[in-house]
Amino acid sequence: MSFSRVTGQQRAKAQIGAWFASGRVPHTVLISGQEGVGKRRLALELAKAISCRQRPGDGCDTCPSCIKADTLSHPNIHVLLPLPTGTSRSTTDAEQFSALREAALEYMAGGTVARSGSNLPKDHLMLLQREMSFAPTEAPKRVAIIFEADCMQRAGANSLLKILEEPPRHAVFLLVSAAADRLLPTVLSRCQRLPLRALAASEVREQLVAAGVATERADLAARLSQGNRIRPATVGGDDFAARRDLVERFMDSALHGREEDYWALLEDLGGRPDKQQMEGFFELFSAYLRDLFLLDLQGPSRVANVDRVDRLADWSNRVDSRRLDGVARSLDAAFDSQRYNVNPQLLLAELWQQLRRSGAVNN
Numbered sequence: 168m169s170f171s172r173v174t175g176q177q178r179a180k181a182q183i184g185a186w187f188a189s190g191r192v193p194h195t196v197l198i199s200g201q202e203g204v205g206k207r208r209l210a211l212e213l214a215k216a217i218s219c220r221q222r223p224g225d226g227c228d229t230c231p232s233c234i235k236a237d238t239l240s241h242p243n244i245h246v247l248l249p250l251p252t253g254t255s256r257s258t259t260d261a262e263q264f265s266a267l268r269e270a271a272l273e274y275m276a277g278g279t280v281a282r283s284g285s286n287l288p289k290d291h292l293m294l295l296q297r298e299m300s301f302a303p304t305e306a307p308k309r310v311a312i313i314f315e316a317d318c319m320q321r322a323g324a325n326s327l328l329k330i331l332e333e334p335p336r337h338a339v340f341l342l343v344s345a346a347a348d349r350l351l352p353t354v355l356s357r358c359q360r361l362p363l364r365a366l367a368a369s370e371v372r373e374q375l376v377a378a379g380v381a382t383e384r385a386d387l388a389a390r391l392s393q394g395n396r397i398r399p400a401t402v403g404g405d406d407f408a409a410r411r412d413l414v415e416r417f418m419d420s421a422l423h424g425r426e427e428d429y430w431a432l433l434e435d436l437g438g439r440p441d442k443q444q445m446e447g448f449f450e451l452f453s454a455y456l457r458d459l460f461l462l463d464l465q466g467p468s469r470v471a472n473v474d475r476v477d478r479l480a481d482w483s484n485r486v487d488s489r490r491l492d493g494v495a496r497s498l499d500a501a502f503d504s505q506r507y508n509v510n511p512q513l514l515l516a517e518l519w520q521q522l523r524r525s526g527a528v529n530n
């Protein structure tokens with residue numbers, strides 16, 4: 168039992184090992200844990216371990232079964248993930264499966280799912296149910312992986328419950344969720360839990376470097392993912408650099424009291440940024456805010472944005488740290504409000520004012 172492609176998670180791996188050793192892999196497993204801990208990878212490796220006949224219980228990575236699993240083309244491994252609402256309409260089963268596979272490949276490569284405006288629709292769950300009811304053809308079992316399993320509306324949730332209430336004997340369902348508490352209690356009660364714990368910074372770094380990310384970036388990602396809601400995998404991308412630039416300009420303009428810079432920044436953000444953009448912005452802002460607290464309390468060695476220590480020090484000199492609590496509260500409120508379609512410009516303006524006031528004493 169090695170699951171070598173999954174970083175850390177010794178306890179979960181031991182649990183899986185025990186299941187295979189006793190010949191009792193549960194019908195339904197819930198893989199939970201915060202963003203970036205390796206849930207996707209673990210789910211796929213578990214599906215491989217169930218399907219591989221060369222090294223059952225682990226997966227050999229080289230047999231046809233493992234290779235098909237890795238490319239998400241195994242006929243007995245089915246993957247579901249939320250797609251934007253409306254994409255499932257008026258297409259054939261084959262087209263839907265191919266759309267799902269496309270999306271899942273991107274997702275496995277670190278892509279994100281726009282959770283708002285997307286869900287696991289009832290049609291897809293029923294499609295899955297039908298597929299899972301057939302006997303497996305190339306593996307001992309059929310495995311279904313349902314990513315972002317909490318991301319469904321009532322109709323979807325009820326379909327899922329129906330499936331889990333009477334699972335076919337040869338079926339294994341792997342539910343994956345970073346917000347498991349949002350699942351129906353009746354669904355939860357049918358799952359064997361497999362919680363993944365937060366990775367240590369060194370483990371995140373190791374994971375990224377193994378995936379080919381430059382050491383410096385890996386280091387930043389490792390630090391940013393500690394205690395923040397930032398997926399390490401997103402730190403490498405171009406859009407991350409752009410978002411970072413926006414957040415830094417936002418903070419800079421507030422703490423230097425330069426309103427014209429703020430307006431310029433809004434223009435660059437574009438008319439009406441979507442929820443995903445806003446969420447990304449707030450998450451990163453939150454990381455900088457946390458750095459300001461850390462810098463104040465523990466000095467520069469603990470900050471996440473290691474390559475921005477000078478800038479942080481400048482901001483830190485400008486803020487009255489006692490007022491940062493107010494900024495943090497304002498940020499929490501903004502996080503909540505953007506979920507309910509509150510105008511993003513309004514949220515940003517409020518946050519900016521709050522931040523500006525925290526710096527006003529020294530301006």
Ligand SMILES: [Zn+2]
Nearest residue numbers: 219227230233
């Ligand atoms: Zn294999």
